Amino acid sequence: xxxxxxxxxxxxxxxxxxxxxxxxxxxxxxxxxxxxxxxxxxxxxxxxxxxxxxxxxxxxxxxxxxxxxxxxxxxxxxxxxxxxxxxxxxxxxxxxxxxxxxxxxxxxxxxxxxxxxxxxxxxxxxxxxxxxxxxxxxxxxxxxxxxxxxxxxxxxxxxxxxxxxxxxxxxxxxxxxxxxxxxxxxxxxxxxxxxxxxxxxxxxxxxxxxxxxxxxxxxxxxxxxxxxxxxxxxxxxxxxxxxxxxxxxxxxxxxxxxxxxxxxxxxxxxxxxxxxxxxxxxxxxxxxxxxxxxxxxxxxxxxxxxxxxxxxxxxxxxxxxxxxxxxxxxxxxxxxxxxxxxxxxxxxxxxxxxxxxxxxxxxxxxxxxxxxxxxxxxxxxxxxxxxxxxxxxxxxxxxxxxxxxxxxxxxxxxxxxxxxxxxxxxxxxxxxxxxxxxxxxxxxxxxxxxxxxxxxxxxxxxxxxxxxxxxxxxxxxxxxxxxxxxxxxxxxxxxxxxxxxxxxxxxxxxxxxxxxxxxxxxxxxxxxxxxxxxxxxxxxxxxxxxxxxxxxxxxxxxxxxxxxxxxxxxxxxxxxxxxxxxxxxxxxxxxxxxxxxxxxxxxxxxxxxxxxxxxxxxxxxxxxxxxxxxxxxxxxxxxxxxxxxxxxxxxxxxxxxxxxxxxxxxxxxxxxxxxxxxxxxxxxxxxxxxxxxxxxxxxxxxxxxxxxxxxxxxxxxxxxxxxxxxxxxxxxxxxxxxxxxxxxxxxxxxxxxxxxxxxxxxxxxxxxxxxxxxxxxxxxxxxxxxxxxxxxxxxxxxxxxxxxxxxxxxxxxxxx
DNA sequence: ATAGGGTTAG
Numbered sequence: 001x002x003x004x005x006x007x008x009x010x011x012x013x014x015x016x017x018x019x020x021x022x023x024x025x026x027x028x029x030x031x032x033x034x035x036x037x038x039x040x041x042x043x044x045x046x047x048x049x050x051x052x053x054x055x056x057x058x059x060x061x062x063x064x065x066x067x068x069x070x071x072x073x074x075x076x077x078x079x080x081x082x083x084x085x086x087x088x089x090x091x092x093x094x095x096x097x098x099x100x101x102x103x104x105x106x107x108x109x110x111x112x113x114x115x116x117x118x119x120x121x122x123x124x125x126x127x128x129x130x131x132x133x134x135x136x137x138x139x140x141x142x143x144x145x146x147x148x149x150x151x152x153x154x155x156x157x158x159x160x161x162x163x164x165x166x167x168x169x170x171x172x173x174x175x176x177x178x179x180x181x182x183x184x185x186x187x188x189x190x191x192x193x194x195x196x197x198x199x200x201x202x203x204x205x206x207x208x209x210x211x212x213x214x215x216x217x218x219x220x221x222x223x224x225x226x227x228x229x230x231x232x233x234x235x236x237x238x239x240x241x242x243x244x245x246x247x248x249x250x251x252x253x254x255x256x257x258x259x260x261x262x263x264x265x266x267x268x269x270x271x272x273x274x275x276x277x278x279x280x281x282x283x284x285x286x287x288x289x290x291x292x293x294x295x296x297x298x299x300x301x302x303x304x305x306x307x308x309x310x311x312x313x314x315x316x317x318x319x320x321x322x323x324x325x326x327x328x329x330x331x332x333x334x335x336x337x338x339x340x341x342x343x344x345x346x347x348x349x350x351x352x353x354x355x356x357x358x359x360x361x362x363x364x365x366x367x368x369x370x371x372x373x374x375x376x377x378x379x380x381x382x383x384x385x386x387x388x389x390x391x392x393x394x395x396x397x398x399x400x401x402x403x404x405x406x407x408x409x410x411x412x413x414x415x416x417x418x419x420x421x422x423x424x425x426x427x428x429x430x431x432x433x434x435x436x437x438x439x440x441x442x443x444x445x446x447x448x449x450x451x452x453x454x455x456x457x458x459x460x461x462x463x464x465x466x467x468x469x470x471x472x473x474x475x476x477x478x479x480x481x482x483x484x485x486x487x488x489x490x491x492x493x494x495x496x497x498x499x500x501x502x503x504x505x506x507x508x509x510x511x512x513x514x515x516x517x518x519x520x521x522x523x524x525x526x527x528x529x530x531x532x533x534x535x536x537x538x539x540x541x542x543x544x545x546x547x548x549x550x551x552x553x554x555x556x557x558x559x560x561x562x563x564x565x566x567x568x569x570x571x572x573x574x575x576x577x578x579x580x581x582x583x584x585x586x587x588x589x590x591x592x593x594x595x596x597x598x599x600x601x602x603x604x605x606x607x608x609x610x611x612x613x614x615x616x617x618x619x620x621x622x623x624x625x626x627x628x629x630x631x632x633x634x635x636x637x638x639x640x641x642x643x644x645x646x647x648x649x650x651x652x653x654x655x656x657x658x659x660x661x662x663x664x665x666x667x668x669x670x671x672x673x674x675x676x677x678x679x680x681x682x683x684x685x686x687x688x689x690x691x692x693x694x695x696x697x698x699x700x701x702x703x704x705x706x707x708x709x710x711x712x713x714x715x716x717x718x719x720x721x722x723x724x725x726x727x728x729x730x731x732x733x734x735x736x737x738x739x740x741x742x743x744x745x746x747x748x749x750x751x752x753x754x755x756x757x758x759x760x761x762x763x764x765x766x767x768x769x770x771x772x773x774x775x776x777x778x779x780x781x782x783x784x785x786x787x788x789x790x791x792x793x794x795x796x797x798x799x800x801x802x803x804x805x806x807x808x809x810x811x812x813x814x815x816x
Numbered sequence: 817a818t819a820g821g822g823t824t825a826g
Contacts, residue, residue, distance in 0.1 A: 260817075291817050298818095326818040333819095361819040396820040431821045466822045501823040508824090536824040543825095571825045578826095606826045638826055 096122065096134070097141055100151070107147035112154070119151075119158045123167075131159060131167035135174045149180045156182055160189035168193075176210075184215045191218070195225030219248045220257060227261025232270075235261055250281065256288045263296030271296050287313075291324055298331030306331050320351070326358045333366035341366065357383065361394045368401035376401055389421075396429045403436025411436065427458050434467035438474055446471045462496050469499060473506030478515065481506050489526075497523070501533045508541035516541050532563045536572060543576035551576060567593070571604045574611070583611040602628070606639045613646025618655075621646055637663070637671050644674060648681040656681055672706040679709045683716040691716070692725065699732070707738045711747060718751035723760030730767070742773050749779060753786035761786065762795065777808045 099118055106115040126134065134155065142148060152175050159168035168190050172182055184207065191203045204222055207214065219242055226235035239258065242248040255278035262270035271293055275285060290313045297306035310320060310328060325348045332341045341363060345355060355363075360383045367375040380398055383390065395418050402411045415433075418425075430453040437446035450468055453460070460468075465488060472481035481503050489495055500523050507516035516538060523530055535558040542551040551573060558565060570593040577586040590608055593600060600608075605628045612621040625635055625643055640663040647656035660678060663670055675698060682691035691713050698705060710733035717726035726748055734740060745768040752761040761783060765775065775783075780803050787795040 256817080288817055295818065323818045328818095330818065356818095358819050363819095365819065391819095393820045398820095400821070426820095428821045433821095435822065461821095463821050470823075496822095498823050503823095505824060531823085533824050540825065566824085568825045573825090575826060601825095603826045610826070636826095642826075 096137055100138060100142060103151055103154075104142065104145060104147055107150050112150075115151075116154055116158060119154055120162070123155075123158050123162055123164070128164040128167060131155075131164075131170035135171060149175075152178075152180055153182050153186055157186040157189055160186060160193055163193050165190060165193050181210065181212065184212050184218065187212065188215055188217050188221060191221045191225070195221060195228055197229075200225040214247070216249075216251070220251070220254050223254060223261075224257045227257055227264065230261075230265055232261045232265050232267070252278065252283045252286055252289070255281075255283065256286075256292055259289065259292045259296070263292060263299065266300065268293070268296045268300050268302070287318055287321065287324075290318065291327060294324065294331075295327045298327055298334060301335065303331045303335055320348075320353075322348070322353050322356050322359070325353065326356070326362060329359060330362045333362055333369075336366075336370060338363075338366045338370055338372075357388050357391060357394065360388070361397055364394065364401075365397045368397065368404075373401045373405055373407075392423050392426055392429050395423070396432050399429075399436065400432050403432070403439065406440060408440060408442070425456070425458070427453075427461055427464055430458055431461075431463040431467045434464065434471060438467060438471045441474070443471060443475045462499065465495075466499055466502055469502045469506070473502060473509065476510065478503070478506040478510045478512065482515070482519070495528075497528055497531055497534065500528065501531065501537060504534060505537040505540075508537050508544065511544070513541045513545055530561075530563075532558060532566055532569060535563065536566070536568045539569065540572045543572060546580070548573075548576055548580060565596075565598065567598055567601050567604055570598060570600075571607055574604070575607045578607055578611040578614065581614075583615045586611045600628075600633070602633050602636050602639055605633065605635075606642045609639065609642045609646065613642070613649070616650070618646055618650070618652075635666070635668075637668055637674070640668060641671065641673050641677065644677050648677045651681060651685055653681055653685060653687075672704065672709070675703070675705055676708045676712070680712050683712050688713070688716050688720055688722070692729070695729070705736075707733065707744075710736075710738070711744060715747050715751060718748040718757075719755070721755055721757065723748075723752055723757050723763070727760070727763060727767075730764075734771075740771060740773075742768070742776060742779070745773065746779055750782055753782050756786065756790055758783075758786050758790050758792055758795065774806050775802070775808075777803075780806075780808060 099122055103115045103118055106112070106118070122134075123130065138148075138152065138155075142151075152171060156168050156171040156175065159165075159171060168186070172186070172190070175182055187203060187207050191200055194200050194203060200222060204218070207218065219238075223235045223239055226232075226238065235258065239250070239254070243250065255274050259271040259274045262268070262274060275289060275293060278285065278289070290309065294306045294309050294313075297303070297309065306328065310324060313324075314320060325344055329341050329344050332338070332344070345359070345363075348355060348359075360379055364376040364379050367373070367379065376398060380390070380394075383394075395414070399411060399414060402414065430449060433449045434446045434453070437443070437449065446467070450471065453464065458464075465484075469481050469484060472478070472484065485495070485499060485503050488499070500519060504516045504519050504523075507513070507519065520530065520534065520538060523534070535554055539551045539554050542548070542554065555565065555569065555573060558569070570589055574586045574589050577583070577589065586607070590600070590604070593604070605624055609621040609624050612618070612624065621643055625639065628639075629635060640659055644656050644659050644663075647653075647659065656678065660670065660674060663674070675694075679691050679694060682688070682694065695705070695709065695713060710729055714726045714729050714733070717723070717729065730744075730748070733744075745764050749761045749764050752758075752764065765783065768775070780799060784796055784799050787793070787799060
């Protein structure tokens, strides 16, 4: 589906402000006002943004659509859409009335299960937003009948359970106005479906106001909701309150819920105290109690205690189940101990349990995180061969790994597979894809995923906003990113610092330090606490414009604010010092960093090596390279390029090539920059032949080179009087698909003219004209002068004709 | 009940 939609969807423009204004989404600001939230909870057809307009969905669903009858509008005419709808409506009436009739019969006979099934089916067919019309139907056709209260209540109940909370509320309020009382079960269901929102309190109070007595579930639902909203304090307070007022008898589920809530906010201690409280109440912990605590311990990194607890559980006669094993395997994964996981899997198999999709997902995620994507992919194949259907979480994990590895082809392949499965893709999936494409610079693809997400009306959250913002920044649309951010902020959503960081960095990257500082001021004004990342970006911004003093001041500022500088902070400043030529200051910072126990990483070491090379201290640079791998930081492409560049700059070819081979021995793929450096150093030291051979070898290997590699050789060949070879390399360059410009011809022609290879320079000129590029005045002057110097007056007059034709003014001849 | 996504430096 995903890929199909990519192709089939009419191409919208880049994310224009008009569209952007419609993809801000409701969830957080919806929490503030109940009416908005109810809109937000609805499926796509009834989602309207704050202004009540929804241009994007109109443009997709057609102007008339408040229900997604996509088929009806296939010819694009509004008229036919409404007619089609009216026709469908008409046909519905009878069946709806007769089905309600059956419900009344069943209600009278007390066959409530069958009655519920009919309502369930009706609501499934009608979809969300159907409550007003069903209520009207009931009012018009079944007023004053027996069992009405029951039918209405069941209708509210079924809506609530089908997660159509808005419709459930419509039915309940209609009931209220008709003096019918709803059951606690309907209120419980509604509360449960609103448990992620503030409205949970409103419903709870409504129950009290209606004078309906609580069920055994009511309090538990409220406590669970508060825990889900990370409001542990509030949950505990409510728990104590109703308990002391003796309105509530807690059960095992209550304690398990509170334990999970405690663990989720990182307090295993509090969870443990609930466990003992539970036992004081005379409850024995069940499987859920243990699993909750074991999970909490694993997430907190206390794997040993988690293992002890699971042994204790086993000793108490409770066999470990798949969930339990999964929790423990995940505990190993969280500590990066993938090599230990097979023991648990084996134990699991020996006790007759089979790993499930969750087990595999944990294992795949773990392997991918440790960089072993191959093993992850192997497991993917294994689960499929075992007959599992992967779900959206597993796919997200794998996609994320592939994106991080830059394996675009595999990504596309997998997206195609997923598209064919008609999975319901969720917000995490989309933000993974958007971020992934963004990082790879595939902005158009990122925007496509963005549009698809909006089209599917998947409600955006902070992660997805972040993905959109970084996408905009990366395309150079910082102004739009800022606009988007302000728009989010104005709609009342509390924005997290990461979103601000993204845009602040966007400003920095576009060279707009004032924009960056301006936004930083906004952050402070709003009372949002900046993070070290905020400062890192600002420091980088000032470094880029050469204001090192300000950058250093900022560095002190974050220490004052109690923020701990990271390797990025140090490395940014170190690199700035290095560029400013102050290698000693760079090394001093490096020492400070080590003294402050901030671990340098591969980027830091590369900067240090760059500085040392700049100082001519190549031996020490080599030692850094050796040391870093000794302490477990493995050198990457750029680290090797740095040292190779160091040696190239002092023309030490042997050493440069030594590290090139070393790089390949480490299974690192040299980058185009590596080859530029090597070819350049060969050319600069007169080894044109070797440069040519290297080029040939690389091309034979299928290596992708930059234009620089070709043009460096061409220039030297021309300068050394090898025009024929130069022409051949030039042809290869064109054949490789590079776009050639006038400069690419000027280089060789200048050099050939200088050495009086006028005939050969004419070949380059012809190739250039053939490519549709006209010479400029400077090039004509160079050539005319060369022809004049060599007495080639025929060519001179031909050149004159060309000058006229190109509309260039007269040439000044220094020789005349 | 258990599994997935974000910002910064060479």
